[in-house]
Amino acid sequence: xxxxxxxxxxxxxxxxxxLVRRGEDFDAAExxxxxxxLEALRVWPDNPPHNPHGWLATVATRRLVDARRSEIARYRxxxxxxxxxxxxxxxxxGDDTLFLLFxxxxxxxxxxxxxxxxxxxxxxxxxxxxxxxFYVPEATMAQRISRAKRTVRGRRLDQPGDLAVVxxxxxxxxxxxxxxxxxLAAEAIRLTRQLNxxxxxxxxxxxxxxxxxxxxxxxxxxxxxxxxxxxxxxDRSRWNSREIAEGVRVLQSALALQTDERPPGRYQIEAAIAxxxxxxxxxxxxxxxxxxxxYDDLVALTDDPVRQSPAAVLGRAVAVGHVLGPAAGLRETxxxxxxxxxxxxxxxxxxHLHELAGDLDTAAAAYxxxxxxxxxxxxxxxxLRQAVRLRAAARTRPGDRP
Amino acid sequence: xxxxLLLKHYRGGPENYTxxxxxxxxxxxxxxxxxxxxxxxxxxxxxxxxxxGAQALTPERTWVRYGGPDAAPVTTDGPxxxxxxxxxxxxxxxxxSYERALELAAYVSSGPGPGGEPMYEWIDVRxxxxxxxxxx
Numbered sequence: 001x002x003x004x005x006x007x008x009x010x011x012x013x014x015x016x017x018x019l020v021r022r023g024e025d026f027d028a029a030e031x032x033x034x035x036x037x038l039e040a041l042r043v044w045p046d047n048p049p050h051n052p053h054g055w056l057a058t059v060a061t062r063r064l065v066d067a068r069r070s071e072i073a074r075y076r077x078x079x080x081x082x083x084x085x086x087x088x089x090x091x092x093x094g095d096d097t098l099f100l101l102f103x104x105x106x107x108x109x110x111x112x113x114x115x116x117x118x119x120x121x122x123x124x125x126x127x128x129x130x131x132x133x134f135y136v137p138e139a140t141m142a143q144r145i146s147r148a149k150r151t152v153r154g155r156r157l158d159q160p161g162d163l164a165v166v167x168x169x170x171x172x173x174x175x176x177x178x179x180x181x182x183x184l185a186a187e188a189i190r191l192t193r194q195l196n197x198x199x200x201x202x203x204x205x206x207x208x209x210x211x212x213x214x215x216x217x218x219x220x221x222x223x224x225x226x227x228x229x230x231x232x233x234x235d236r237s238r239w240n241s242r243e244i245a246e247g248v249r250v251l252q253s254a255l256a257l258q259t260d261e262r263p264p265g266r267y268q269i270e271a272a273i274a275x276x277x278x279x280x281x282x283x284x285x286x287x288x289x290x291x292x293x294x295y296d297d298l299v300a301l302t303d304d305p306v307r308q309s310p311a312a313v314l315g316r317a318v319a320v321g322h323v324l325g326p327a328a329g330l331r332e333t334x335x336x337x338x339x340x341x342x343x344x345x346x347x348x349x350x351x352h353l354h355e356l357a358g359d360l361d362t363a364a365a366a367y368x369x370x371x372x373x374x375x376x377x378x379x380x381x382x383x384l385r386q387a388v389r390l391r392a393a394a395r396t397r398p399g400d401r402p
Numbered sequence: 403x404x405x406x407l408l409l410k411h412y413r414g415g416p417e418n419y420t421x422x423x424x425x426x427x428x429x430x431x432x433x434x435x436x437x438x439x440x441x442x443x444x445x446x447x448x449x450x451x452x453x454x455g456a457q458a459l460t461p462e463r464t465w466v467r468y469g470g471p472d473a474a475p476v477t478t479d480g481p482x483x484x485x486x487x488x489x490x491x492x493x494x495x496x497x498x499s500y501e502r503a504l505e506l507a508a509y510v511s512s513g514p515g516p517g518g519e520p521m522y523e524w525i526d527v528r529x530x531x532x533x534x535x536x537x538x
Binding site (some may be wrong): 062126364367368371372373374375377380381385387388389392 | 424425427428430
């Protein structure tokens with residue numbers, strides 16, 4: 001029998017939370033559970049347990065006892081029986097996930113540490129897998145995780161944490177990596193699903209909807225040679241309609257909870273925008289006025305959107321370009337030049353709007369500048385291709401040249 | 403086996419053998435051919451068992467130094483940012499000999515430019531120091 005790693009890792013939050021609630025040290029419990037997981041992968045193929053959760057809890061506890069015994073052997077030889085038999089978990093699995101996410105997304109941790117610790121302690125990934133996902137040596141990731149655990153150790157873990165931080169960390173996991181051996185996007189979706197079992201917060205649902213509605217388009221995002229395909233050229237039949245349907249359903253359930261005092265937050269709004277793109281049968285049928293109206297809500301969430309959420313203002317500029325015309329869209333990007341005028345995305349959006357206006361030479365120059373500033377190879381190559389495509393088009397339409 | 407870095411430069415180095423315009427001014431098919439060549443080089447090195455790593459660097463550069471006690475780090479773009487040496491990226495290879503490193507560097511330099519002509523770009527070949535021998 002092959003071990004279903006997904007099912008195995010789904011047990012992690014419950015087992016770990018059980019150990020920590022019983023008074024075990026988070027750091028030591030997490031290490032012990034990692035060892036138990038490796039043991040499970042070794043033993044279960046031949047001897048599948050009747051109660052996988054109980055098996056993991058027992059083995060992890062034994063590891064904890066072993067570790068503690070060797071530590072205190074110098075002083076005493078007893079003190080082992082109290083941990084032999086873990087009491088059954090008295091709380092729901094969803095609460096465990098939330099509890100652990102609050103531990104791992106502690107505000108005292110840097111984002112990179114929050115992400116790494118979440119993937120290990122809640123996601124059940126090995127240090128090696130996390131290191132691979134972020135292209136750093138395993139020793140570096142091991143050090144990052146153990147430092148993070150040391151930071152969290154002294155903190156009280158029974159306080160309700162900050163859900164906004166948890167959502168941000170999960171979204172960071174989602175956006176960080178779609179390549180490599182570990183599919184972090186799928187992992188983020190799995191964790192956000194678990195989070196939604198624990199909380200009815202509309203923004204948690206909004207985040208899950210956003211992930212699903214974007215993830216649905218992933219199969220069409222790259223061509224067979226690994227080149228980026230822009231939204232307007234994607235083969236929409238390759239979009240995952242099941243994920244779109246679920247994303248829309250989750251989003252609707254979140255929006256249904258809104259009140260005048262509690263309007264939709266950023267994740268619900270971004271999910272609504274993604275849903276409108278997903279809903280269009282072709283690029284031409286995209287409901288840009290509706291998208292623009294959601295962007296208006298998105299930028300209204302902060303007092304100074306140009307400085308506080310420039311990405312939203314930039315996205316809105318594209319929508320303005322499609323609704324009110326490219327010149328209006330370009331004027332919107334002008335407002336951002338001092339904030340993100342150095343970034344490749346700013347040039348890329350301007351390239352798009354200049355092309356929309358039929359100004360192919362200026363568009364090509366903007367895309368060329370964007371490619372020079374890109375920090376991702378796939379995006380760099382894509383932006384360079386946009387530039388050469390537009391220069392070639394400009395050459396065959398000499399009348400358009402200034 | 404010795405390891406070498408094959409460095410490509412955005413600028414700097416000996417005078418160019420041919421003059422090649424920036425890539426965004428090439429014909430689309432020439433750009434595709436060049437990108438295909440780069441993929442091919444990495445695959446070939448891997449198949450040969452000579453590949454250690456490859457990285458590309460963005461052209462943005464900042465020089466920085468310690469500012470002194472209680473002072474912020476001092477940064478600058480450099481005295482002559484237009485003419486100073488600027489590395490674009492590298493291959494790290496593990497090969498039998500210096501001659502093999504030169505052979506591979508020359509191959510990298512033969513990548514196609516506009517019109518499919520070789521670019522003849524200068525490649526900077528640097529040997530990597532090995533670990534000090536252990537005591538035993």
